[in-house]
Amino acid sequence: MKKLRCSKCGRALTDPFSIAIGMGPECRGGLSRKGWRFPKPRYKVSGGRVVLVEMVGKIEPPAVNVEALPKKSKVKGRKSEAHDDDE
Numbered sequence: 001m002k003k004l005r006c007s008k009c010g011r012a013l014t015d016p017f018s019i020a021i022g023m024g025p026e027c028r029g030g031l032s033r034k035g036w037r038f039p040k041p042r043y044k045v046s047g048g049r050v051v052l053v054e055m056v057g058k059i060e061p062p063a064v065n066v067e068a069l070p071k072k073s074k075v076k077g078r079k080s081e082a083h084d085d086d087e
């Protein structure tokens with residue numbers, strides 16, 4: 001049985017839901033804070049083990065326009081060159 005890894009951070013996935021999605025819980029949490037939606041897992045307990053029965057929904061990227069949010073401007077090298085005279 002091969003080990004499946006998180007597509008984001010590369011850590012080995014252990015729970016069936018993470019394996020089905022291909023991403024671990026921490027990375028899912030990080031993305032869901034950014035507006036991503038993930039399927040809802042349905043589990044059942046079978047013989048003392050938790051089994052993933054099905055997932056309701058699918059992975060959806062954020063519906064909000066993330067592009068509209070202010071981004072960190074990538075200024076490198078050329079910041080405040082003109083004011084290095086503070087003494």
Ligand SMILES: [Zn+2]
Pocket residue numbers: 006007008009010011023024025026027
């Ligand atoms: Zn991860």
